[in-house]
Amino acid sequence: MQLTHIPEDQLPAAIAAVRGHLAPGTLARQVFDRIAATLELVPQGYDTPAHRAQAVELCHRFGIETIDEAPQDAYSYDGRAIRTRSEAYVLIHEVAHWLVAPPERRGLKDFGLGAGPETGRIDEANAVLSVDQETQIEEEALASLLGILWEAELGQPAILAFLEQNWLEGWERPSCAANLAENVQRLHGRGLIDAAGRPIPPESFAAGVRRAA
Numbered sequence: 001m002q003l004t005h006i007p008e009d010q011l012p013a014a015i016a017a018v019r020g021h022l023a024p025g026t027l028a029r030q031v032f033d034r035i036a037a038t039l040e041l042v043p044q045g046y047d048t049p050a051h052r053a054q055a056v057e058l059c060h061r062f063g064i065e066t067i068d069e070a071p072q073d074a075y076s077y078d079g080r081a082i083r084t085r086s087e088a089y090v091l092i093h094e095v096a097h098w099l100v101a102p103p104e105r106r107g108l109k110d111f112g113l114g115a116g117p118e119t120g121r122i123d124e125a126n127a128v129l130s131v132d133q134e135t136q137i138e139e140e141a142l143a144s145l146l147g148i149l150w151e152a153e154l155g156q157p158a159i160l161a162f163l164e165q166n167w168l169e170g171w172e173r174p175s176c177a178a179n180l181a182e183n184v185q186r187l188h189g190r191g192l193i194d195a196a197g198r199p200i201p202p203e204s205f206a207a208g209v210r211r212a213a
Contacts, residue, residue, distance in 0.1 A: 002163055002164050002165075002166060003166050003169050004166075004169055006163060006168060006171070011039070011163075014168050014171040015036050015039075015168075017171050017172060018032060018168065018171050018176055018177050018180070019032060019033070019036070021174045021176070021177035021178070022177050022180075022181065026181070027181075027184055027185065027188060027195070027196075027197050028177070028180055028181035028184045028185075028197075030196055030197040031145075031149065031180070031184050031193070031197035032177075032180060034149070034152050034197060034198075035148060035149070035152055035158050035159055035162050036159060037152075038151070038152050038156070038157045038158045038159045039157070039159045041155065041156065041157040041159075042157045042159065042160065044157070046156075046157050046160055047087045047088050047089065048088075051088035051154075051156050052084070052087075052088045052091070054088065054154045054156070055084075055088040055089075055091035055092050055095075055154075056084055056091065058091075058092060058095050058150065058154070059082050059084075059091065059094075059095055061202040062095060062098065062099070062202050062205070063202075064081065064082055064095065064098055065080055065081035065082070066081055066082050066083070066084045067081045067082070067083050067084065068083075068084055068085065069083045069084075069085055070083060070085040070086070070118075070120075071083040071085070071086055071116070071118040071119055071120065072118060072119075072120040073120055074119075074120055074121050075109050075110055075115075075116075075119045075120070075121055075124075075125055076090075076094055076110055076116040076118050076119050077094055077097065077098070077109065077110055077111060077116075078109055079106075079107045079108050079109050080107070082094045082095070082098075086118060088151075088156065089147065089151060089156075089160075089161045090118065092147045092150050092151055092154075093143060093144065093147040093161075094116075095147070095150065096142075096143040096144070096146040096147035096150060097111050097113070097139070097143040098111070099143075099146060099192055099205070100139050100142045100143045100146060100190070100192070101113075101139065105130060105131075108128045108130060109121075109124060109125045109128050110125045110128075111139075112128055112129060112130030112131060113129070113130075113131060113135075113136050113139060113140070114126050114129040114136065138186075141183050142183060142186055142187055142190075142192075144161075144165045144167075145167070145180075145183050145184070145187060146187055146192055146193070146199060147161065148161050148162050148165070148167075149187075149193060149197070149198070149199045150199050153198060153199055167179075167180060184197065192205075
């Protein structure tokens, strides 16, 4: 949920302010510019059937099963499959959680992070909570940003999720850009984005997992 609404007429100023705190040529600046550029896609629609189809396809490209049910009926991710009766950006966010989570937690309901906001069987999901609060916060931030980058990669208006998930909160302050830069570096350090800030595609991600094994 967006903490502070940014009026549409203030959005260009907010984007310019954050950009001004990110040095040209840096990884964070490349990431930010790619996300900001999707503002021009907003008039073409958001969470369209095509967007949802892309999100489901992305699940399958990473070898994640899907179930045509609402997450409120069970779990967003049940340790095997993502339930797909949700918005496109939510499905992509779940894929990002799968990528961020270590392999040993990909078999747990909601990745062992506790119940997600759309999960219906809250007590069961919370029963397999396996991490501390610091890890929850870190992985949520990384999954949020990685999901947004996948939206941009798929040609979807990622700027809307960027706003909704509060990446422009406090845009007037340098700390907003610093927070983005810190999480960009974490994604890069984990091998989830490349040197240009683009998400690692499934075939390269799988190869990286095999090399690391």
